[in-house]
Amino acid sequence: MTKKKKKKIKGSKLSSKQLQRELLKFFRYHSKKQFNPRQIIKKLKIENNKDSVQYALDQLVASGSLKVVGEYRYKVDAASLPASDNAKSDRNTYQGKVDMTRKGDAYILVEGLSDDVHVSEKYMNGALHGDTVSIRTWRPRGRKKLEGEVLEVVERAQSAFLGTLQRFSRHAVVVTDSVVPLEIRVATKDLMDAQHDDKVIVAITEWEHSRYKQPVGEITAVLGAAGSHDIEMKSILINNGFDLEFPAAVKEETKHLLTHIPEAEIELRRDIREITTFTIDPDNAKDFDDALSIRYLEDGRLEVGVHIADVSYYVRPGTALDQEAFERSTSVYLVDRVLPMLPEKLSNELCSLRPNEDSLTFSAIFVFDEKDRVVERWFGRTIIHSDRRFTYDEVQDILDAGKGEYAQELKVLNRVAKKLRKQRFRKGSINFETDEVKFRLAEDGTPLEVYVKERKDAHLLIEDFMLLANREVATYIDQKGKDTEIPFVYRVHDEPDPDRVEDLVAFARDMGYNMNIKSPKDVAKAYNALGKAAEKNPALKLLEPIAIRTMAKAIYTTDNIGHYGLGFDNYTHFTSPIRRYSDVLVHRILERNLGEGNFFRVKKDKLELRCKHISSMERNAQTAERESIKYKQVEFMEKHIGDVFAGLVSGIAEFGVFVELIDSRCEGMIPYELMDQPYEVDSSRLSIKGRHNGRVIKRGDQLDVQIVKTDLQRRRIDMALVEDGEVMTSEDSGGNARSNGRQQNRRRSSGNNNRSRSGNGKRKGGGGGRSSRKR
Missing domain, CATH: 2.40.50.140 (Nucleic acid-binding proteins)
Structure with missing residues (x-):
């Protein structure tokens, strides 16, 4: 039997059915591209005229095989593509976020799917790390996990990239520093005098140029020759999605902000300028976003005020300033610098609660009885006057000595804070006391010393009052919305993953340490017991980060499931609006719901989308912080080769x-x-x-x-x-x-014995220190 020869189509005039078959094969082969009828005739080298090709295209569109993507331009409909020959297609399409590996393949994180979807490099179709994409999935025969293909990039994670410039005679290319390097073509007229091998920022102007088959962009900033400490830190920020400069519109709005407080505004607020008030912060902090006030009431009870910078007074919805703050969502604290969420005029001046100045604040004021129990709470807008700016070290010295400026007030606040802490741990709060690495830096940013920060009563004092304010604000909204929900920004933390907890217990057992984990409450107790045991046995400290990884990540959401790690049914972030956009939203919603007759509700679905973005940017900031620490640690060790x-x-x-x-x-x-x-x-x-x-x-x-x-x-x-x-x-x-x-060996180092302090900006989350900041 002779094998039937395949009919050649080149130079032929095809029938309508033949033409449709050849067109479908052609588009499936070029699944990423789009063509018009003239291009198709030229590519296939067929004798059919434009009208007959147009008719065949219309038929394929009607059958769902192709889709129209522009004026007389067509592309294969991805849903019609066959799955791998060795796979069973589930015909499902999803949207998710790209988590790319260094090999070029990726895992797509899809909400609602128990497992991430693996996409090999050949099916990425131009998607990059962090992009939101549409995918189709199939399940390879004999395997449980889904494989997929990117159908479309729904939203790009970034349009500006950091990279190294490579200059050629007629054009230039920027090779990006991203997880998988990307080559972006740049015209010589758009180089901004950048030299070969300079680090530059390039903005994409065209994602897929029809002629060059690669993205096209223009340089927006020249950072200079690669390799300096400064450029490496900037690279970390840019690669994690943070802009180094504020847009012109934001700078212009900031110029026109009032630098004085109008009398009419003071009249609208509770005036507590005569009450003893002070701030407690790291020694080099400039953004003082919280203060404490203290006074004894006539009936012998104690009043403590937690006063937070009223950022929402200056940052109004709908402004360029507000949109930029939302896009950034957080300040980023690297080892040697801070990239602020708000321009310096706001973060370090107008909104900073500086000593001996009147400041606008949003306050949570609590009354404690003689047993240091909260018996009253009040929330509202206030005006304060800080009497003193303390550093943590100054407060600790006063607490240790029992004397000094405002010593009595500080001792009372410390006593109350300890009782709040004890009550919190009794109700199931987990002690997340992980070591925080700090650096002492030379003027040029070179690390001179690396040490572990010690957290003392001064840090914990602030933390406990901030946790109290955050908890009570969330409780107020939750109680007020008991009958009709008030959509709100909650900070939630789910229970730990049981399988991961079992792995931790097995690991601990192999190290000679036993843990009891019969219930979620037992897990909390076991983790706290582990922390205490690690104080005596340094080897057990290695278990603490593993214990933290068994936990779900704390996130922002409108779905209030409580905060497992803190043992709170209700929790939010209210105390740091200078550096967290979540807190700005909390202030706005809280203010509109104060008072008996006021019920203000934003659209929950829109608020949830904002929560997702803020959570995502928080993760990016944490990644940037970790990368900067790792960089400085390696830089420090450069001087200790042989030690x-x-x-x-x-x-x-x-x-x-x-x-x-x-x-x-x-x-x-x-x-x-x-x-x-x-x-x-x-x-x-x-x-x-x-x-x-x-x-x-x-x-x-x-x-x-x-x-x-x-x-x-x-x-x-x-x-x-x-x-x-x-x-x-x-x-x-x-x-x-x-x-x-x-x-x-050449020599032996005795390590770092001099514990000189060097903070890197304020880091108060629930209230103080690095670990609480992520609560």
């Missing part, structure tokens, strides 16, 4: 052992070839075992390590194992059997 430090095994991989240094919390890796013998990795990744003498090294074990090499670009520290004062090396090129070659 020996004590560290704890923090992780185990197939290619080496991760070690966190005890003094600085810098983490690096020992490759197996720089250890004393070949090791086998346990399936649990909790330990390794030596092939020669059976030596076992577990997570949490203390080792001595030498700093061998640092790589700032990759944020990496390479270490070698030190035994009896000598460094292990490998002479086995095969990498399997490892020898015991050794070399004498």
